Amino acid sequence: MFDESWERRLGWTHGLISADPAERETALRHHEATGAAVSAALQRMNGHWHRTRADYADPAFRQAIAEHIAAQRYGLPSGIWDRVPAADVPHWPGLPYVLNFLEWEARHPDVWTAHAKKWGTKEDWLRRLAVPGHGDIARERLAAMVELVVGRAYRCKDRHYVGVARAIDSPGLRDRLAAVAERPSPWARLHATYVLQMLRHPERPNTRAVWARHVGTG
Numbered sequence: 021m022f023d024e025s026w027e028r029r030l031g032w033t034h035g036l037i038s039a040d041p042a043e044r045e046t047a048l049r050h051h052e053a054t055g056a057a058v059s060a061a062l063q064r065m066n067g068h069w070h071r072t073r074a075d076y077a078d079p080a081f082r083q084a085i086a087e088h089i090a091a092q093r094y095g096l097p098s099g100i101w102d103r104v105p106a107a108d109v110p111h112w113p114g115l116p117y118v119l120n121f122l123e124w125e126a127r128h129p130d131v132w133t134a135h136a137k138k139w140g141t142k143e144d145w146l147r148r149l150a151v152p153g154h155g156d157i158a159r160e161r162l163a164a165m166v167e168l169v170v171g172r173a174y175r176c177k178d179r180h181y182v183g184v185a186r187a188i189d190s191p192g193l194r195d196r197l198a199a200v201a202e203r204p205s206p207w208a209r210l211h212a213t214y215v216l217q218m219l220r221h222p223e224r225p226n227t228r229a230v231w232a233r234h235v236g237t238g
Contacts, residue, residue: 023113033120054095061088110153126168143177150183170211182226
């Protein structure tokens with residue numbers, strides 16, 4: 021069940037991962053429009069900042085700040101920048117939209133890079149999602165994303181999917197990773213075997229050095 025207020029603001033993001041290309045295109049146009057609205061609100065706020073010399077007592081400046089914050093709540097990824105305690109993430113009403121953001125990158129990396137490239141947001145949320153307690157729907161979505169990501173050439177911040185895999189570890193997930201490790205793609209074999217090894221050795225740190233040794237560059 022989606023939270024009504026969140027769905028009103030970010031329900032359009034479901035279309036970004038739709039199987040229907042027309043729905044994806046519609047959602048992408050919406051994404052561009054919300055981004056333009058955020059940029060326009062930021063420009064107005066900056067204009068008032070310069071005019072008032074950052075005088076927060078100025079009503080027009082305060083209004084411009086409020087309008088910028090409000091515009092951000094309808095955009096992606098600005099709408100998912102809320103700071104929520106790690107323990108609350110699995111039950112947080114914004115979680116489905118975080119998953120939409122990450123799944124968009126996993127399924128359509130070129131489009132995501134062209135229109136929503138925020139590596140820091142990707143890394144931050146992968147780290148925050150690496151917690152126990154996810155429900156069945158979130159676990160399946162996360163497992164599907166892990167499977168997608170390890171089956172492609174490595175992209176920036178993909179290493180942090182190890183923490184997610186550890187948080188949702190199960191025999192089924194390991195079976196899916198083992199199947200990816202049998203694919204002809206060298207990247208798929210390399211990445212899937214790495215995540216499997218990290219699941220089998222939870223004490224092993226998921227550092228750049230460990231990853232570099234695995235791929236033979238360290």
